[in-house]
Amino acid sequence: MESLQVQLPNDLQEATKAMIGDALSEAIKDVQNKNSFPPYLNKGEASAYCGVSRGVFNAWLKKYDIPTIKIEGVSRFRRKALDEFMQQHEK
Missing domain, CATH: 1.20.5 (Single alpha-helices involved in coiled-coils or other helix-helix interfaces)
Structure with a gap:
């Protein structure tokens, strides 16, 4: 060849x-x-990590089943779980 x-x-x-x-x-x-x-993000960090406003992230929390860790009223979001969530909505 x-x-x-x-x-x-x-x-x-x-x-x-x-x-x-x-x-x-x-x-x-x-x-x-x-x-x-x-590795574990608060809501503001999670919205920044996903590249959206906090309002959009709050809307996503209501609409989608984003895995959330809650301990004594404190919510945290695992980076890996957010990556998986975003990949599930990739087209």
Whole structure:
């Protein structure tokens, strides 16, 4: 089987490198941001973690069965449970 080689113009090579670099930087920043949250989140942290306002998160709590840890009236949300919730609604 013969291989096919394509040579892109220099400006297109540089633009492609810049796009890949930007995408990689954003992905790294997203991972670092997600990992900066504690394993158990309060409601404000949970809404920020999901990238929605606190009002939207409250509406989700009423509409969906988001796993919540409640101890003596204090609610906490596991990061992993929030990730799973978001993935269940991925289309």
